[in-house]
Amino acid sequence: MVKRYLSLTSFDEALSLLKSTFPGPGRTEIVPVIRALGRAVAQPVYARYAVPEVNLAAMDGIAVKSRDTIGASEQHPVTLGQAARVNTGNVLPEGFDAVIMIEDTWEVGDKFQIRKSASPWQHVRPAGEDIREGRLVLPKGHVVRAFDIGALATYGITEIESTTAGVGIIPTGSELVPLGVHPRPGQVVESNTIMAQVLLESMGASCTRLPIVRDDPTLIEEALRAAATANDLVIISAGSSAGTRDFTAGAIAAVGELIFHGVAVKPGKPMMLGKISGTPVIGLPGYPLAAQTVLREFAVPLLEHWGLAPFAKHVVRARLATPLASDLGFDEFVPVSVGRIGTRHWGIARSRSAVVQMSTVRSNGYAHIPARIEGYDAEHELDVFLTTDPANIERTLLFSGAIDPVLEELGNLAHDRGLFIHTANAGNTSAILSLKRNACHAAPMSLPAFSLLRENATLFSLLESMDLVFVNIATREQGIVSSKGVSPDTLDTVCWVNSGRDTPARLLFDTLLASHHLSPAQVRGYTTEAATPGAIAAAVQAGQADAGICSEGLATSHGLRFFPLAKEQYELVMRREMLGDPRIISLISLVQGREFKAQLERTGAYHTALTGRIRSLSSDTSDIDIPSSAPPSVIP
């Protein structure tokens, strides 16, 4: 039977227990300066000697004794008895206290003549000008930057003492295979410990990834005992099965102390904290996003608490494009894509499924919803912690609408121009509402022709209330997707997966049924709605249905068969003012360029005759001044 967590420790309590129970091993290591970038110095760093150590000439010229130059003028040139030719950086000879620039001297025989007096110490770099011997270069805890390393080298410092921690990482789970092995069904690649190693080593930890331990309590106990002895911190990654997880908790308790099991954090609930021979043991949940959360919210702060180089945390205030629900009593962490629209930042929450690693990959930040909050309304402003360089936010375009594989091609090409396209799936009305709110840059979708559109009163009046433009991406074929080749003749013999209300695919399906005199009740699966066009194809691919309506592009990309029914225009809908945004100008010039069309044509699933056309709502032809071409580097 499955054991359940008896009680959950709150996020705040778990974090403070972790820090207070384990104040830190105080481990340091010597690191050559050439490898010190990003490392925290464990002790203040002092200059080994003064720089410069002696007075130097700061100009090319002649070294003089300033008192010898008193009274020199155009009318009364002075010929110097004692003067020495020096170049910039040369040692100022003993007894000399000034340098006269070579331009201000005249050679008279083997002597120098001057026409202006020199003030004491002019053009001299005094000893210790940069730093004096023994003075502080870097305070304790400073994180070394590239240019600090130049200074350290100059001041005779060849190595630093840096804070570190030995971290032993144990992967457990009989279903795991190592990186490089193609998993059989039910197996997964052991990736959480790789992620842990890369993350913690970037802070200066020294990680040892141990071999995979299969689901055997004795083996897990042995691995824990050995790792706890050899390291300052042990991270044990549970397998993805509940059984394994429970072996780990039991194993920690058997060889040490289980401090808690289960935190009120989502994702990350199955987290464990233990102590073995005084060494902290963090039990990582098996699901990737849960493992990420526990690493980022617990392991990273612990190492920061121990003095390792802090993990960069950039925050932007952003408004939510859509409402965000959250479980009361749980601190939730949600992947978010942020972009700037007009003068405001907006965030679109992504899938919170703990198994969908792509939602982290596709996002550029995350939000933390405290336990006391039940969720936020759309337009609520909150902190988003960035997982990318803040400058990239400025280059991010948020798309909300119907997702078609063509957006991946567009995203790849846009990346070359320094633009990052983040897409979120939404129905037509919801996407247009998002445009109205100015919460996305553009809404990709296929709208019915103008005449048909007027029949959908809500959507039509919404569209009419705004000044929108429609940038044609491609003409795509909508039709029947199936694995076995379903055609309109076999509509009532197969099991369908349907599209959501208010989608062109749904409308097309209804038209198809009507033309074959079938009522929805006569069609199996009519009431089964998939969330996205991609989910239609995926459901058919997975055998959950025999057929559905989607685009040829999706059918092709899922390796499925396709029966064409109708052509539709896949367009980027946007507010007209967006045509003045340099990022959109650059995007449009990309859509209108040869490379994109060539790429579309290679897929064989799109027509590009209209690609790049910009129209307004009531027109089916180009009627808008198209920015002819973007400047080569238009992005600020």
Add this chain to the structure above:
Amino acid sequence: MVKRYLSLTSFDEALSLLKSTFPGPGRTEIVPVIRALGRAVAQPVYARYAVPEVNLAAMDGIAVKSRDTIGASEQHPVTLGQAARVNTGNVLPEGFDAVIMIEDTWEVGDKFQIRKSASPWQHVRPAGEDIREGRLVLPKGHVVRAFDIGALATYGITEIESTTAGVGIIPTGSELVPLGVHPRPGQVVESNTIMAQVLLESMGASCTRLPIVRDDPTLIEEALRAAATANDLVIISAGSSAGTRDFTAGAIAAVGELIFHGVAVKPGKPMMLGKISGTPVIGLPGYPLAAQTVLREFAVPLLEHWGLAPFAKHVVRARLATPLASDLGFDEFVPVSVGRIGTRHWGIARSRSAVVQMSTVRSNGYAHIPARIEGYDAEHELDVFLTTDPANIERTLLFSGAIDPVLEELGNLAHDRGLFIHTANAGNTSAILSLKRNACHAAPMSLPAFSLLRENATLFSLLESMDLVFVNIATREQGIVSSKGVSPDTLDTVCWVNSGRDTPARLLFDTLLASHHLSPAQVRGYTTEAATPGAIAAAVQAGQADAGICSEGLATSHGLRFFPLAKEQYELVMRREMLGDPRIISLISLVQGREFKAQLERTGAYHTALTGRIRSLSSDTSDIDIPSSAPPSVIP
């Protein structure tokens, strides 16, 4: 004779010449995912297989065929013929399409009974839920993050193709010694190429640092020719002498083409750009800050242009605490310390001397003043490019006033509390004006006693117009610093270096002279003013003067002799409202703590009886509610 630059290329033109002449080698390398952090992917990365590849159980429970469960209810339990026990992550057996949670099942003999029907695909992770085979994981140019690496591993990707460039770095100059060798007078450690290597490798370049070449045109030509053949970019670091620099320009011209020599950039003017066998050659000025500027403003953008991982560039808008002059016609880059005071960010410009590497080390950002600007007034708002994590700005305290070595001790301890103290030297009146402008957190200084203070009408009325508090750092002894032991008896026999007007040291010197019936004219060096108290000690140490007035701490830290004259209170002056700032509360609790006092006492140059006292202007005793102790982690 020294050759001068015939003409200077403008910053913008130099940068665009660089990029347009050298569009990039398109070099890539294969990098294992475990070492891919921070690398830019050269090609889009696609999933090797679907994850999961087959339908999986998403819960611990029993796999069922959903149609077998129709009609099950509390009143009419259904006993299932076909059902299989599954754990989370197990493969859903062929033909099954739903999972019922174990809590909702009852074992009846060897069969399972249920009391609720299962909808199709409930608690099932469909194949491809995370990603489908062949779908895009990372677009071209994406910079890999730690959690991306977990996803890559999960999707079967063991290595990435990453953009790189081979960079050959040649140090030249007969005055150079390698890292680890103590330079003799006039020699310097070869550190610019170390800095270049660390900086460019952090972007993914592969750097080869070549041996030091002495100032010999033939040797430089040979080194250039070899490096240009073996690399995509050559960086040649000139020695610090003008002669060397000119050898380099000539050598580039001799074996290739010198595109320009000299840019209208400060620091960085002597920069060169050349082309040898099609390979770009960047000539780095010898002075460290000039070398930094050329690396950051030219070499880094070139590699970014070539597709290497961009260098993080964080910007804050900050007001200038003091005016900032700039040469018209030159793009100037100035090290700046930024901190938040109240609701605004303020920036204090640091030394622009191209030889003072400590001004880069001590700053947390830099400002770029375009060529068309002659400078900015105080309070002008401008962009500051950060050289630290933006979160550190929040933890930065700006001090403007009289610098005493004790601030180094304070800075070290403050660093332990997550506070970064940045100090800038200023006279008393200027520091108080800075407080009035709210452009610094605190002004360290020693003010005359209240009775004496009233005699300085300007300063006094300024102080009286504000609500200030004075936090005592230490009582320090002011006296005569000298290398040979100067006492008040020998005032008129030695050469002095004086302090600036409006400093307590100047006042003390005047009092001393008056008590010995000496007029300023009778004292040698009275009119020679050092810019800072530290400069007094430094001038004496360097032999530029026999004696001066400074604190015992400075005399000690310079290894000089000291004759005590008077005690003074070294205090942190701040606006009263600062006592509510958590950072200041934390700082004060540090000043009042045992560790700081113990550290001060160890130096032997300070008295700590009053350390931590907080007083107001008119009172010499503690009259302010002292925040008794700061919470352990008070900084947001």
